[in-house]
Amino acid sequence: MHLATNLKDDRHAGVTPNLTRYADTYKNFRWQDVGICIDGLPDGVVNITYEAVDRHLVHERGQKTAIRWLPKTGAPQELSYADLAEQTSRFASVLQMLGVRKGDRVFGLAGRVPGLYIALLGTLKNGSVFSPLFSAFGPEPIRSRMTIGDARVLVTTERLYRKKIMPWRDQMPELKHVLLMDTSDKLPEGCRDLEKLLASGDPQCPVEPTQPEDMALLHFTSGTTGTPKGAVHAHQAVVYHILSARYALDLHQEDIYWCTADPGWVTGTSYGVIAPLCCGVTMVIDEAEFDADRWYQILQQEQVSVWYTAPTAIRMLMKAGDELPAQYDLSHLRFMASVGEPLNPEAIHWGERVLGLPFHDNWWQTETGGIMLANFASEPIKPGSMGLPLPGIEVAIVHRMPDGNLVFSNEEKDIGELALKCGWPSMFRAYLNAEERYLSCFKDGWYLSGDLAYRDATGYYWFVGRADDVIKSAGHLVGPFEVESALLEHPAVAEAAVIGIPDPVVGEMVKAYVALKEGYIGDDTLRKELLGHARKHLGASIAPKEIDFRDNLPKTRSGKIMRRLLKARELGLPEGDTSTLESDEHGARK
Ligand code: ATP
Ligand code: MG
Numbered sequence: 001m002h003l004a005t006n007l008k009d010d011r012h013a014g015v016t017p018n019l020t021r022y023a024d025t026y027k028n029f030r031w032q033d034v035g036i037c038i039d040g041l042p043d044g045v046v047n048i049t050y051e052a053v054d055r056h057l058v059h060e061r062g063q064k065t066a067i068r069w070l071p072k073t074g075a076p077q078e079l080s081y082a083d084l085a086e087q088t089s090r091f092a093s094v095l096q097m098l099g100v101r102k103g104d105r106v107f108g109l110a111g112r113v114p115g116l117y118i119a120l121l122g123t124l125k126n127g128s129v130f131s132p133l134f135s136a137f138g139p140e141p142i143r144s145r146m147t148i149g150d151a152r153v154l155v156t157t158e159r160l161y162r163k164k165i166m167p168w169r170d171q172m173p174e175l176k177h178v179l180l181m182d183t184s185d186k187l188p189e190g191c192r193d194l195e196k197l198l199a200s201g202d203p204q205c206p207v208e209p210t211q212p213e214d215m216a217l218l219h220f221t222s223g224t225t226g227t228p229k230g231a232v233h234a235h236q237a238v239v240y241h242i243l244s245a246r247y248a249l250d251l252h253q254e255d256i257y258w259c260t261a262d263p264g265w266v267t268g269t270s271y272g273v274i275a276p277l278c279c280g281v282t283m284v285i286d287e288a289e290f291d292a293d294r295w296y297q298i299l300q301q302e303q304v305s306v307w308y309t310a311p312t313a314i315r316m317l318m319k320a321g322d323e324l325p326a327q328y329d330l331s332h333l334r335f336m337a338s339v340g341e342p343l344n345p346e347a348i349h350w351g352e353r354v355l356g357l358p359f360h361d362n363w364w365q366t367e368t369g370g371i372m373l374a375n376f377a378s379e380p381i382k383p384g385s386m387g388l389p390l391p392g393i394e395v396a397i398v399h400r401m402p403d404g405n406l407v408f409s410n411e412e413k414d415i416g417e418l419a420l421k422c423g424w425p426s427m428f429r430a431y432l433n434a435e436e437r438y439l440s441c442f443k444d445g446w447y448l449s450g451d452l453a454y455r456d457a458t459g460y461y462w463f464v465g466r467a468d469d470v471i472k473s474a475g476h477l478v479g480p481f482e483v484e485s486a487l488l489e490h491p492a493v494a495e496a497a498v499i500g501i502p503d504p505v506v507g508e509m510v511k512a513y514v515a516l517k518e519g520y521i522g523d524d525t526l527r528k529e530l531l532g533h534a535r536k537h538l539g540a541s542i543a544p545k546e547i548d549f550r551d552n553l554p555k556t557r558s559g560k561i562m563r564r565l566l567k568a569r570e571l572g573l574p575e576g577d578t579s580t581l582e583s584d585e586h587g588a589r590k
Pocket of ligand 2: 365
């Protein structure tokens with residue numbers, strides 16, 4: 001399973017990776033040298049939108065296509081960097097006209113439409129703080145996030161406003177302005193028509209002189225382990241967005257890039273808006289939801305060269321079969337990466353076999369603001385591993401002692417908590433209104449991620465599980481990921497989730513939930529076969545003792561399996577915060 005592949009594909013031939021000598025670059029890296037990544041403005045001003053958009057005009061790239069927007073239906077639309085500069089200036093001037101100042105919070109609630117991207121970048125241009133909300137959230141998760149975030153402005157559509165905001169708007173008098181991107185003839189009371197405002201906005205409105213530490217983005221976590229937290233990010237993060245996109249996603253200015261994540265989640269903002277624009281690429285934005293046919297069509301038609309997606313989507317593509325991609329020309333793809341959940345080795349092998357390229361897994365969190373560990377273009381991929389630390393990122397495996405002190409592990413394969421030495425530019429600066437929780441993530445200058453992992457002899461890091469999800473069974477520490485990956489190697493299994501159930505003899509018993517591929521029936525024969533398959537691959541002490549079949553597994557809207565929910569249901573305990581729950585077999589939450 002720990003097989004190293006070093007794929008040298010013809011498609012890489014013309015493009016030299018940005019990071020060619022990893023070991024040297026890592027060793028000689030100094031943060032004081034990376035300022036050159038950005039242009040900056042006089043007097044130490046750093047502004048994300050300046051770096052992502054306006055700077056390109058100075059370098060005579062204004063006419064280059066920044067965004068290729070693919071609406072659900074109809075023809076693609078393009079926005080050049082110059083268009084973006086103008087639109088974001090208009091948006092910033094609208095905020096100024098409304099009295100919205102530096103630091104004020106602007107929330108965005110919309111599907112993946114150009115107006116959302118303009119609002120995000122225009123807000124940052126004005127020095128205000130942007131907080132993206134996933135458009136499929138119901139009224140309550142929206143209300144709670146806007147309350148925590150002290151929203152002054154909301155940018156949304158009339159349909160979403162009527163359905164999700166109007167019912168509680170009067171409970172939030174601090175929400176001064178609601179700007180609607182598309183309006184019918186009858187504007188709802190207390191709302192403004194954004195298009196009209198933009199038409200009278202200043203197309204040359206200058207960038208607000210924000211300082212590196214000024215707050216730029218407020219991102220709520222996915223809520224996989226509990227109540228979502230509001231992570232605060234500063235303008236300085238842009239330095240790391242650029243650096244990490246060049247290193248971990250191997251972005252070159254010539255690339256056509258597609259990040260499938262929604263800007264409602266941090267990946268969709270850091271690497272779905274900011275980093276690619278900063279790198280000057282043309283990025284594809286698809287308004288529609290996942291559809292295997294459509295996705296392959298996009299990869300072909302748009303000639304996508306770098307593709308950043310997530311394990312759940314990859315597993316869905318795998319489920320759709322190997323014949324489908326064979327009908328498309330995917331030869332423009334040269335680099336594929338994945339994030340958000342552990343990427344099972346099976347998915348990497350599938351990519352290689354069926355798409356002609358492996359996926360490069362990388363790891364990070366809302367809190368880290370950018371990619372921390374990655375399988376790089378120029379280094380061997382280790383299927384199942386999160387990869388190596390990015391230059392500038394110091395990683396350790398630590399044990400928290402009962403007295404609160406940390407013990408650093410030097411032993412190979414010793415499982416402990418993944419910790420990161422503080423100081424990289426995109427690190428979160430606070431959990432909004434939750435200082436104690438924020439402070440509890442740090443010890444002696446290290447950030448403690450809450451994920452368990454180990455390091456191998458070659459310095460690669462391997463995900464074991466979230467600290468909350470790891471199972472202690474008969475003296476063994478069982479990582480759900482390892483068990484799930486083994487199950488996924490069986491041809492019948494589409495998805496798997498593994499939890500521990502209290503057991504008087506072994507402490508916790510390993511139980512698996514499995515969703516099957518089409519054409520398979522979850523009966524006793526298959527159950528026995530899967531239990532046998534798992535025992536053969538994992539050994540009796542780690543293999544699940546029980547398997548339940550499910551049509552779907554509960555997931556967050558960002559596509560992560562919610563093991564805590566399976567456990568709560570299994571044990572008849574309260575389900576906790578389910579505000580980010582996608583529909584599952586217990587009923588749709590749309
Ligand atoms: P919450 O903190 O609210 O429970 P969340 O942790 O799912 O939600 P995110 O910040 O979106 O919110 O996700 C980060 C987490 O996702 C990581 O801590 C890790 O558990 C998981 N993750 C991300 N990438 C990977 C990866 N490549 N391999 C394994 N796990 C990953
Ligand atoms: Mg988390």
